[in-house]
Amino acid sequence: xxxxxxxxxxxxxxxxxxxxxxxxxxxxxxLADITARVEQDFPRGICCVVxxxxxxxxxxxxxxxxxxxxxxxxxxxxxxxxAGPSSALAEAPEAVxxxxxxxxxxxxAWAVEVAAVGVRRFWTVPLHAARGGKVHGALTMFDASxxxxxxxxxxxxxxxxxxxxAITIDFEQVVQQTAQVALVDTxxxxxxxxxxxDRLAQALFRARRRLKLVAVMFLDLDGFKNVNDTYGHxxxxxxxxEVAARVRRVVRPSDTVARIGGDxxxxxxxxxxxxSDLALIVDRLHSxxxxxxxxxxxxVAVGVSIGATLTDGSxxxxxxxxxxxxxxxxxxxxxxxxxxxxxx
Amino acid sequence: MTEALVRSxxxxxxxxxxxxxxxxxxxxxxxxxxxxxxxxxxxxxxLHRSGxxxxxxxxxxxxxxxxxxxxxxxxxxxxxxxxxxxVSVLLQLVDAIRAEMARILPGAG
Numbered sequence: 001x002x003x004x005x006x007x008x009x010x011x012x013x014x015x016x017x018x019x020x021x022x023x024x025x026x027x028x029x030x031l032a033d034i035t036a037r038v039e040q041d042f043p044r045g046i047c048c049v050v051x052x053x054x055x056x057x058x059x060x061x062x063x064x065x066x067x068x069x070x071x072x073x074x075x076x077x078x079x080x081x082x083a084g085p086s087s088a089l090a091e092a093p094e095a096v097x098x099x100x101x102x103x104x105x106x107x108x109a110w111a112v113e114v115a116a117v118g119v120r121r122f123w124t125v126p127l128h129a130a131r132g133g134k135v136h137g138a139l140t141m142f143d144a145s146x147x148x149x150x151x152x153x154x155x156x157x158x159x160x161x162x163x164x165x166a167i168t169i170d171f172e173q174v175v176q177q178t179a180q181v182a183l184v185d186t187x188x189x190x191x192x193x194x195x196x197x198d199r200l201a202q203a204l205f206r207a208r209r210r211l212k213l214v215a216v217m218f219l220d221l222d223g224f225k226n227v228n229d230t231y232g233h234x235x236x237x238x239x240x241x242e243v244a245a246r247v248r249r250v251v252r253p254s255d256t257v258a259r260i261g262g263d264x265x266x267x268x269x270x271x272x273x274x275x276s277d278l279a280l281i282v283d284r285l286h287s288x289x290x291x292x293x294x295x296x297x298x299x300v301a302v303g304v305s306i307g308a309t310l311t312d313g314s315x316x317x318x319x320x321x322x323x324x325x326x327x328x329x330x331x332x333x334x335x336x337x338x339x340x341x342x343x344x
Numbered sequence: 345m346t347e348a349l350v351r352s353x354x355x356x357x358x359x360x361x362x363x364x365x366x367x368x369x370x371x372x373x374x375x376x377x378x379x380x381x382x383x384x385x386x387x388x389x390x391l392h393r394s395g396x397x398x399x400x401x402x403x404x405x406x407x408x409x410x411x412x413x414x415x416x417x418x419x420x421x422x423x424x425x426x427x428x429x430x431v432s433v434l435l436q437l438v439d440a441i442r443a444e445m446a447r448i449l450p451g452a453g
Contacts (some may be wrong), residue, residue: 045397046394069355070353072390
């Protein structure tokens with residue numbers, strides 16, 4: 001190892017791993033690449049990345065070994081064992097380095113098993129998450145080399161690779177969260193416009209294939225602006241969350257409910273038999289959504305205007321949405337004309 | 345218990361060598377089969393790494409040689425075809441690993 005810093009081959013390897021991440025390589029393949037790089041520095045060592053379950057804390061190997069790789073499989077078991085030191089990293093997130101044979105206190109029974117498969121040196125280093133003080137799991141090294149007991153050089157090397165492993169896992173989580181945010185409305189948990197367009201396109205395609213009908217309903221709340229103006233945005237948000245819950249109760253789990261604007265929702269229902277099915281759903285939506293909403297300090301009333309259309313899938317996504325939108329405005333104008341007011 | 349692990353490795357290693365054997369023969373007729381090339385490299389890597397860990401130095405050294413030769417003769421980017429004479433040499437190396445395994449624990453494989 002070079003004096004006073006990270007060896008050049010590690011820096012080069014680090015850039016190659018980061019480049020793979022940036023190119024969105026399979027994260028398991030990136031982690032496998034990291035373990036292979038660690039193993040280059042431990043000629044008789046086998047490296048495992050173990051991840052902790054967010055709820056139970058149980059450990060599992062992040063890179064499942066091949067079926068025939070019996071040695072790696074055995075070491076994965078030992079790395080994930082609740083009797084081993086990796087299981088305690090969530091409470092005491094410090095690197096642990098052990099030599100075998102030896103006295104290992106609370107890890108004694110586990111250490112006997114580890115020594116029995118020929119391991120002479122062992123490291124486990126926590127994978128610190130970038131945020132929240134969490135530990136993703138551990139990078140472990142089982143080394144059968146009997147050249148020397150555990151060294152600080154080995155620990156530094158493992159900590160370097162553990163940092164790179166943690167960055168890989170952080171990056172993957174951010175990518176997944178970003179994708180999730182783009183598809184799911186964070187307030188209501190409903191689909192966003194992006195997910196709606198995708199689901200609607202699939203629904204139209206299926207309708208054409210199966211000769212079935214798809215209903216698209218455009219919903220706009222009446223009186224919602226008053227709630228926001230009178231009781232504030234927190235109250236408005238509470239109404240939107242309740243509206244989302246009520247719509248979900250009306251439709252089937254397989255149907256799509258999206259929030260595409262402030263108080264605008266779209267519902268897509270597949271496999272309808274005709275206008276009567278559509279009328280039934282629209283009636284239920286009206287009766288479920290119109291009426292009282294209990295807030296923390298008040299009870300407010302909102303209504304809903306619905307534009308609903310049926311299609312056999314022969315029209316485009318934007319066309320069918322535009323038609324439902326137009327029908328919703330007609331319904332809103334009719335309702336407002338009846339109430340003697342202007343559309344919201 | 346180390347002996348038990350060595351026995352498991354030798355049994356699994358014999359299966360791996362059977363796969364490598366067949367894959368090398370298949371590569372003669374399908375030189376552009378990238379998944380097959382990657383599988384051969386991966387299996388050779390398992391033999392090398394596990395052999396090193398268990399202190400089976402001859403198996404590890406021969407497997408390392410096989411890995412290097414396979415990577416040179418059948419790179420995973422699929423650029424070069426695999427010539428039959430090269431495959432023949434690779435198969436001889438597989439036989440040498442097999443013989444070395446049989447010598448370590450007779451009957452284990």
